[in-house]
Amino acid sequence: MRTQRMAHQQIQIHEDEPLSDENETVLDESRDPLAESSGCAASDESDEEVEESVAEDMAKFEESFNEINGKYRLINRIGEGTFSTVYKAEDLRYNEFENTWDYDERRDSKWSSPRHRNRPQSRKPRFVAIKKIYVTSSPIRIFNELELLHDLRDCDSICPLITAFRHNDQVIAVLPFFQHRDFREYFREMTVSEMRNYFQSLFTALAAVHHHGILHRDIKPTNFLYSPKQGRGVLVDFGLAEREGTDWRQCDCTLESYERKSKIANSVYASAYVKAPNAVPSYPKQDERNSRRANRAGTRGFRAPEVLFKCSQQTTGIDVWSAGVILLTFLTKRFPFFHSADDIDALLELTAIFGRKRMRDAALLHGQIMETNIPSYSDVGHSFEKIILWSTDRSRKDNRGNRVEELSKDEKEAMSFMERCFELNPERRITAKEALMHPFVTKAGEESGEEDMVDLVGNVEDDY
Amino acid sequence: MAGRRVPLADVPNAANSPFRAVTVGATAGKRPRPQSMEQRELVYGQPPPSKRQVVETEESIQRRNILLKRVGKGQPTTLQRKLEAAREPKPTQQAVDRQQYNEQTLEHIRQWQNHYKKVFPSFVFYLDSIPSDMKGEVLSGLHALGARDDKFFSKSVTHVITTRPIPPVTSSSSSEAVAPQATINPSVLDRSQDHHGQAKGKFSFEPPRKAVDVLQRARDLGMKIWALEKLQRIMMTMFDTSTGEGVRHGHDTRTRGASTVPHGQPDLSTLLQQEKLHGPADRDVTVAVQEMTQFRGYYIYVHDMDEQTKPVMVRDYAKPERKEDGQWPQLRATPAGRCPFVDDQASARKLKLQQAKAKQKMLRDQTQATAAPRTRAAFAMQQAREQKQGDSRILTENNNLATRRNHAAATVQNPNEALVKPLDPPKTIPAKRGSTDTQNLPPPLFGSAQASLRQLPRIVAGEPIASGVQPSNVTSAIKSQMISSTAAAPGARAGTSREVTQLKRKVFAKNSAQSTNSIPSSYMNDVRAAINNDRPVQRKRKAEQLVPIDEDMEDEEEEVKQKVKATRKKKAVERELKPGYCENCQDKFNDFEEHILSKKHRKFATTADNWTKLDQLLTHLIRI
Known part of the structure; x- marks a missing residue:
């Protein structure tokens, strides 16, 4: 249960004020993908060793919030951000409630005998995650997050809300404690067939979120608690989520392509370009124009191009893009793949891969002109095949200049799926629903050909 | 003293103000529309040369309108032609010195295009007696430029497009002196009945009638009246960029511009002035040059193609050796x-x-x-x-x-x-x-x-x-x-x-x-x-x-x-x-613990109203 809200939440407020523009870069940043300790990953041994300061903090919390006493026993602090702190706690009165949220229990009881099911299970400690939302968060924001979670309560891939309550300005959300592994521990060992499971689970969650017309906005490994053992994950942290269509203002990307073309052809830029096609651009020194307004909340390195271009009609496609970044991480075995210190770097990193031409086109979709003369980027960029091979140190070539190693058939399938997530035009990008029908995902759970063999197969095929 | 004067200045159009006619006449000239107000301010705000230009522009618009009107739909007298030629010598000259003025002209066209592109979305057109076969084309053009059309004539209309002769401004200027809310009905001057052939205004001394000609009405309301041809020329120029490319395009514009520019230009200069008035808010890169910073190294520049907003990304990297x-x-x-x-x-x-x-x-x-x-x-x-x-x-x-x-x-x-x-x-x-x-x-x-x-x-x-x-x-x-x-x-x-x-x-x-x-x-x-x-x-x-x-x-x-x-x-x-930021107090604080105990924050926390909506939701979230 991720907790890091604040910075970016501030943004959303701030973005309406033109003055705060300079803060934007930092403010809408969700927690850094690497900096996050994976909150709920707390393993058993770390439960034991509670830091002194954490113990103090928890004692204070319990003292100030009577309602949790007798209901939950705080065990450890497992995650914290700028807008909330998450604690692992024992659910002391588990048996007094229905617990429809408890996926494991439902699954277990399905297979156990009725007799066994009826037996009280008081022995087993039940854990929950308690999210203490800082009192500096506005009620509207808290409402937003809780309401969206409530809307999504019936989807197994989304971390359900057990309950939430308030004492004065302190709001507490109780969520299931989901045992999972830290992404960084396993992403390099993921086989393609494991990836299939991962993405089936993730896209099931996304499809549900999107079906409700909600954008998660912060899809990244730390917000998808995945248990490789169970082959199942849950989506958490809806602190940045919003309903699709919130604060939309017309963006050129929604125009018919001929309309857009005519608009582009008649743009100020087009006429300036006609005048001096090769002119080095210049920008106003003191620019008093308004900033383009768009929600940019999200995590660096996971933002879709339309977010970077400040599209004012962002769709659920931004989540699909972010999911694509996760897959890229698996395939290249690099985390994070994009460094993206800020949006400009993020855009340039995309340009390094997709090439200048496609990025320019992507910018135009949103009425933006992208101009760059940076020499490191080619017009056409690199193919993902090349990038994956290169990233995984398989890019050697023989004397004749042919690659020694190839992507496996499975990898290629994963790659083609990823490419669908990486459509620069959000309209053409695969939707979560469609993703669930893509061969890469539909083959999840199948005992696919042994990974080792696939390499050979791939090579053989290439000889034909 | 000044304080006593203000009300008069502020309420120039107060129905019973004895100053009314004077004020209107002195300031707005002929049109009590916002635009003319802007022009007025501009006259004050600009250095003398600009002012002169504006005045000239105003006049030339009027003159041209008269000419247009008089020329009517295709039967200009030789005298009128001569007059027009004499009054608007620029185009001819431009045609002659085409090479010389090449750059300037192009620049003007571009500015003109840019400006129109910006203002079009605020225009509301009313099509008056446009042949139905033309209508579709005209409308689609208008819509493509972001303008709206109104099926019914109303005050919200800003432009009337017509194939009929356009009522003269000169005659209406007298009626405009009394302006829309005038007690004297301007339709006294109605000439709508005899627009065929006899475009030159015959004054009708019939009593005011309810059915007033749309054009005259438009004139009285200070709307712009454009001949269909004018609109077509404008649109042709507006869409021109899309067809041409590179240098060739420029030539196209220019050659066609021989006819386009002279009509567009007066508008252009007023509009440009207005743009100056609007300030950098809708700055046009092609216009403002003085405050620009040029990239020196390797750059990334992502900006609005219409320059309506600040650039999204600007960064200039030093050029390294490698x-x-x-x-x-x-x-x-x-x-x-x-x-x-x-x-x-x-x-x-x-x-x-x-x-x-x-x-x-x-x-x-x-x-x-x-x-x-x-x-x-x-x-x-x-x-x-x-x-x-x-x-x-x-x-x-x-x-x-x-x-x-x-x-x-x-x-x-x-x-x-x-x-x-x-x-x-x-x-x-x-x-x-x-x-x-x-x-x-x-x-x-x-x-x-x-x-x-x-x-x-x-x-x-x-x-x-x-x-x-x-x-x-x-x-x-x-x-x-x-x-x-x-x-x-x-x-x-x-x-x-x-x-x-x-x-x-x-x-x-x-x-x-x-x-x-x-x-x-x-x-x-x-x-x-x-x-x-x-x-x-x-x-x-x-x-x-x-x-x-x-x-x-x-x-x-x-x-x-x-x-x-x-x-x-x-x-x-x-x-x-x-340290952090409190959304509820909208304050930055140095210390969280201190802030949450502050009076302001406590007040927020304990005000039930702030929590009603959330509490409603929380009632649905009670554990069962």
Whole structure:
């Protein structure tokens, strides 16, 4: 249960004020993908060793919030951000409630005998995650997050809300404690067939979120608690989520392509370009124009191009893009793949891969002109095949200049799926629903050909 | 005195004001529309030449309109033609001196286009007696330009398009003196009945009738009346860009412009003036030249194609000798598992190796007591050289980076810089790499990540931290500070353990205690934290690597002093402050604990109204 809200939440407020523009870069940043300790990953041994300061903090919390006493026993602090702190706690009165949220229990009881099911299970400690939302968060924001979670309560891939309550300005959300592994521990060992499971689970969650017309906005490994053992994950942290269509203002990307073309052809830029096609651009020194307004909340390195271009009609496609970044991480075995210190770097990193031409086109979709003369980027960029091979140190070539190693058939399938997530035009990008029908995902759970063999197969095929 | 006058000036159109007619006449001239108001202001606001131009423009519009009207639909008398030619000599001249005026004309057309493109969406057209076969075409053109059309004539209409003769302005100017709300009905002057052939206004002395001709009405309401041909010409010019390309296009525009420009131009200049009035808010890059900054190096520039908003991205990178040295993100050979856009890790690791090697060497040197005091920079450079020769497996670009890194490290380790005060402004952020490159650049936009975000991480979360400064306690505030700072990321190797991450936090913890004075923004916090962080990092590196050097001994004395100071300070500030922002009070605070107990915040917390909506939701969330 991720907790890091604040910075970016501030943004959303701030973005309406033109003055705060300079803060934007930092403010809408969700927690850094690497900096996050994976909150709920707390393993058993770390439960034991509670830091002194954490113990103090928890004692204070319990003292100030009577309602949790007798209901939950705080065990450890497992995650914290700028807008909330998450604690692992024992659910002391588990048996007094229905617990429809408890996926494991439902699954277990399905297979156990009725007799066994009826037996009280008081022995087993039940854990929950308690999210203490800082009192500096506005009620509207808290409402937003809780309401969206409530809307999504019936989807197994989304971390359900057990309950939430308030004492004065302190709001507490109780969520299931989901045992999972830290992404960084396993992403390099993921086989393609494991990836299939991962993405089936993730896209099931996304499809549900999107079906409700909600954008998660912060899809990244730390917000998808995945248990490789169970082959199942849950989506958490809806602190940045919003309903699709919130604060939309017309963006050129929604125009018919001929309309857009005519608009582009008649743009100020087009006429300036006609005048001096090769002119080095210049920008106003003191620019008093308004900033383009768009929600940019999200995590660096996971933002879709339309977010970077400040599209004012962002769709659920931004989540699909972010999911694509996760897959890229698996395939290249690099985390994070994009460094993206800020949006400009993020855009340039995309340009390094997709090439200048496609990025320019992507910018135009949103009425933006992208101009760059940076020499490191080619017009056409690199193919993902090349990038994956290169990233995984398989890019050697023989004397004749042919690659020694190839992507496996499975990898290629994963790659083609990823490419669908990486459509620069959000309209053409695969939707979560469609993703669930893509061969890469539909083959999840199948005992696919042994990974080792696939390499050979791939090579053989290439000889034909 | 002035105070007494104001009301009159403010209410020039008050129905019963005796000043009314005068005021209207004096200010608005002929049209009481906002536009004319703008023009009026403009007359005051502009230097004399412009003013003159405006006046001329106004006149020429009127004149032309008269001509247009009189010319009617195709039967201009020779006299009228001559008149028109005499009154508007420019086009002819332009046609003659086409070559000469080439650039200017083009520029004008472009400005004109740009302007119209901007204003069109605010136009509401009413089509008057347009043949139905033309209508569709006209409408689609209007819509493409963002304008609206009204099926019914109303006050909201701004432009009337007609194929009929346009009522003269001259005659209406008399009626306009009395303006829309006039008690005398302007339709006294109605001539709508006889527009066929006899376009020249015959005054009708019939009593005012209810059915007033639309054109006359439009004239009275100060709407613009355009002949269909005019609209077609405008649209032709507007859409022109799309057909032409490059230079050829320019010629097209120009040749066609022979007819287009003269009609467009008067509008253009008024409109341009208006644009000046609007100020930079709808600045047009093709117009404003004086305040522009041109890119000097390698740049990325993402901006609105219509220049309505601030550019989304602006960054100018210094041009390095080799592109691999550029500070923009590029794919680099990094060790497996690591981000391919961060060159830091490989070099950092190498650095470590070097350091180990160098340390040995230094020890050897020292025991031989032959080592002359050297600057660290020289030392670092030598390391780099050694390393370059030694390690052939690494790509050239990385070698080079290693060099730069060492060099940068040297810069940072300069004793003076190492003692930079924690609260110095961001400009003191030591350049982490390529320091010489950046110095030549104009200062980066504050808040851009150029200087801080992209570079800070190199040190903050670079290898030195990961390998072990281990200061004391961490609180969530510190943690979050570190987290919200982008500083934490790049160094951290994937798979870094929680412990290591926490160690990093501790680095922040140590320093954040010193940076509690005033916290303007979380950004500044990050910057500061990062700046502050330089010291321990360097210290550690020094301790690890350069103990035997004389300079360092001095440094270490200073270090000890500082350490003492730091510890003292820490005792004083027992509880760490958690700075942040409260959405509810819309205040930035220095200390979370303090803020939440503040009167203002308590008031918010205890005001039930603030929570009703949330509470409603919470009732649905009660556990069952």
